[in-house]
Amino acid sequence: MPSQLTNYQCPSCMGPLHYVGESGMLECDYCGNHYSVREVETLFEQQNAQAEQAAAAIEAEQAEHAGEYEQDWDCAAAGSSWDAEAEGMKLYNCPSCGAELICDATTAATSCPYCGNHGILPGKFRGLLKPDFILPFKQSKEDAVRALKKYYGGKRLLPRAFVDGNHIEEIKGVYVPFWLFNGKADVDMHFQATRVHTHRVGDERITETDHFDLHRAGSVEFSRIPVDASSKMPDSHMDAIEAFDYNDLKPFSTAYLPGFLADVYDVEARDCAAHADERARNTAVDIVSSTVGGYSSCVPVSENVRLRRGTVDYALLPVWMLSTRWNGQNFLFAMNGQTGKLIGDLPVSKGRYWGMFAGVALPIAAVLALLLFL
Amino acid sequence: MRKKISICLLLVFLLSLTLAAQAFADGEEAAQLGYVTDSTGSLSSGEKDELAQLAEKLSQEYRCGVYIVVLDDYREYARDIETCAEELYRYFDLGWGEDRDGVLLIMSMQQREYDIAAYGDFGNYAFTDYGKDVLSDSFLDDFRHNEWYGGFQDYLYTAGDMLAKARSGEPVDVEPREPTRLGAGAKLLIAGAPACLAGFGVCSAAKSRMKSAVRRSTAEEYVVPGSASLYIRQDRFLHRSRSVQIISENRGSSGGGGGTTVNAGGFSHHSGKF
Numbered sequence: 001m002p003s004q005l006t007n008y009q010c011p012s013c014m015g016p017l018h019y020v021g022e023s024g025m026l027e028c029d030y031c032g033n034h035y036s037v038r039e040v041e042t043l044f045e046q047q048n049a050q051a052e053q054a055a056a057a058i059e060a061e062q063a064e065h066a067g068e069y070e071q072d073w074d075c076a077a078a079g080s081s082w083d084a085e086a087e088g089m090k091l092y093n094c095p096s097c098g099a100e101l102i103c104d105a106t107t108a109a110t111s112c113p114y115c116g117n118h119g120i121l122p123g124k125f126r127g128l129l130k131p132d133f134i135l136p137f138k139q140s141k142e143d144a145v146r147a148l149k150k151y152y153g154g155k156r157l158l159p160r161a162f163v164d165g166n167h168i169e170e171i172k173g174v175y176v177p178f179w180l181f182n183g184k185a186d187v188d189m190h191f192q193a194t195r196v197h198t199h200r201v202g203d204e205r206i207t208e209t210d211h212f213d214l215h216r217a218g219s220v221e222f223s224r225i226p227v228d229a230s231s232k233m234p235d236s237h238m239d240a241i242e243a244f245d246y247n248d249l250k251p252f253s254t255a256y257l258p259g260f261l262a263d264v265y266d267v268e269a270r271d272c273a274a275h276a277d278e279r280a281r282n283t284a285v286d287i288v289s290s291t292v293g294g295y296s297s298c299v300p301v302s303e304n305v306r307l308r309r310g311t312v313d314y315a316l317l318p319v320w321m322l323s324t325r326w327n328g329q330n331f332l333f334a335m336n337g338q339t340g341k342l343i344g345d346l347p348v349s350k351g352r353y354w355g356m357f358a359g360v361a362l363p364i365a366a367v368l369a370l371l372l373f374l
Numbered sequence: 375m376r377k378k379i380s381i382c383l384l385l386v387f388l389l390s391l392t393l394a395a396q397a398f399a400d401g402e403e404a405a406q407l408g409y410v411t412d413s414t415g416s417l418s419s420g421e422k423d424e425l426a427q428l429a430e431k432l433s434q435e436y437r438c439g440v441y442i443v444v445l446d447d448y449r450e451y452a453r454d455i456e457t458c459a460e461e462l463y464r465y466f467d468l469g470w471g472e473d474r475d476g477v478l479l480i481m482s483m484q485q486r487e488y489d490i491a492a493y494g495d496f497g498n499y500a501f502t503d504y505g506k507d508v509l510s511d512s513f514l515d516d517f518r519h520n521e522w523y524g525g526f527q528d529y530l531y532t533a534g535d536m537l538a539k540a541r542s543g544e545p546v547d548v549e550p551r552e553p554t555r556l557g558a559g560a561k562l563l564i565a566g567a568p569a570c571l572a573g574f575g576v577c578s579a580a581k582s583r584m585k586s587a588v589r590r591s592t593a594e595e596y597v598v599p600g601s602a603s604l605y606i607r608q609d610r611f612l613h614r615s616r617s618v619q620i621i622s623e624n625r626g627s628s629g630g631g632g633g634t635t636v637n638a639g640g641f642s643h644h645s646g647k648f
Binding site for chain 1: 485558562565566569570573581587591595596597598604605607612616620647
């Protein structure tokens with residue numbers, strides 16, 4: 001047992017050091033390393049000096065960027081005017097769901113990709129922002145049809161009539177509008193951690209718990225966190241088909257539009273910034289928390305996240321979409337037009353559900369009953 | 375270890391020399407160690423004699439040795455009290471008859487630990503796991519109040535009762551459990567419940583595969599590579615807390631079923647603290 005406890009920690013394993021009278025050395029309870037008092041004092045003086053320098057540097061940096069903290073996202077540069085390019089563009093309105101879709105003059109829109117309504121109407125192309133970037137489609141329509149058929153496969157609860165009446169071939173390639181948020185998060189966290197070790201002496205079980213205060217501070221930079229800018233598109237669908245590889249991101253050009261529809265944003269960047277904030281905060285906290293290890297328990301006791309909100313870009317990202325109705329309910333499937341990741345909620349056939357239940361439960365019940373009654 | 379035990383036993387032997395001499399004189403089958411041996415002075419000379427007479431009477435009547443040994447610290451001689459009891463029993467060739475039937479209550483005052491060790495076919499038959507549990511209950515209340523003489527008296531009387539019952543063919547043991555008879559409804563319920571659970575489990579797993587649109591709350595894919603930096607990383611030791619838990623008495627030898635659990639050495643035990 002240590003005869004004297006101090007706040008000195010082992011330079012090797014961070015365990016508490018205790019002074020051993022016989023050797024005149026400080027020994028670690030955990031790894032057994034030993035150090036002279038002078039060595040430890042020198043080391044801790046250096047560490048304190050480094051910590052003070054780091055704290056001063058942080059304060060200086062935070063003072064320098066003081067104006068950036070908790071400011072609104074800078075949307076001034078998001079999007080631009082179409083100018084003469086608008087001449088070659090057409091706009092359609094969906095009277096059913098309110099979607100506004102644009103396409104080039106050579107593409108004809110026949111139905112709304114969000115609600116499947118076939119009665120979409122031409123509208124006037126004006127007052128719209130031109131996107132900054134576009135991510136071209138990599139997956140073809142054939143890829144999308146194949147992926148959707150595969151997605152249906154193996155779903156034993158899926159109603160057969162849903163698949164038959166699905167018109168999978170009507171799947172459409174749509175450029176969905178996204179706001180891309182660029183920024184930085186500074187995180188300062190404190191944790192309470194413990195290391196527990198137990199040993200037995202005679203008929204006593206002795207549990208020793210070392211308590212630690214952990215301090216972590218760091219920063220993380222984010223580039224282009226996407227949040228969809230279309231009110232018709234459920235956020236869960238667009239979140240689920242991520243991630244997009246921005247290495248293929250191109251400056252916007254109408255040359256990528258022929259054959260596809262492009263949705264027009266109807267949610268302002270500021271109105272969907274809360275989702276970007278949430279994602280940036282949570283990720284920064286996760287990254288900083290992941291630097292804590294080697295303890296029996298660790299509980300965060302304080303968490304201070306300051307966002308340095310930066311610029312916002314307006315981009316069109318490729319999505320293959322199929323909207324279909326079944327029993328009065330709309331089902332929307334979306335596939336990442338770049339990576340091929342497909343998602344969508346499917347209806348459950350009650351008949352198949354109970355059939356599966358009976359198929360599992362009845363044989364088990366029969367066997368158990370046989371064993372009990374015999 | 376053996377040497378240490380021998381030293382211990384020599385000490386015990388010397389302390390119980392007078393009783394041993396008397397026991398030798400009484401007959402060939404009497405034990406070499408006294409029926410009652412107290413190396414701690416917990417009992418007066420008169421109390422020890424009375425207990426020894428009672429133990430001898432019971433041993434002769436039921437042809438099964440009944441012994442008491444009180445030590446100061448068993449750890450000087452063996453790693454645990456059960457081993458100490460077994461070594462003592464073997465070394466002094468305790469017990470009656472060819473099977474060396476007997477029961478020994480050994481107590482270690484420093485640790486306040488005890489062990490009841492039974493040996494031989496009849497010894498293990500008479501002192502079942504449950505029986506030893508009952509036997510310990512008879513004296514523990516006294517020992518917890520340092521009532522040594524009263525506790526040993528209770529031990530001897532209860533051991534005598536158990537030996538009498540065992541000789542009549544009904545040792546003290548748990549009541550055999552009647553097999554539970556289930557009605558048809560209960561059987562159907564027992565068969566149906568796990569089947570339904572399995573059915574719902576499989577269906578729920580299949581149903582969960584029908585939903586894949588999930589909102590995300592993190593953005594780790596959009597962290598700029600190499601941008602994550604940690605400028606404070608400080609682990610500060612605050613203090614150490616210590617808790618001590620007394621390891622509860624060992625009831626391992628008294629299982630839930632009836633009968634006696636006998637180890638490879640032929641002993642059955644019940645040990646604990648008082």
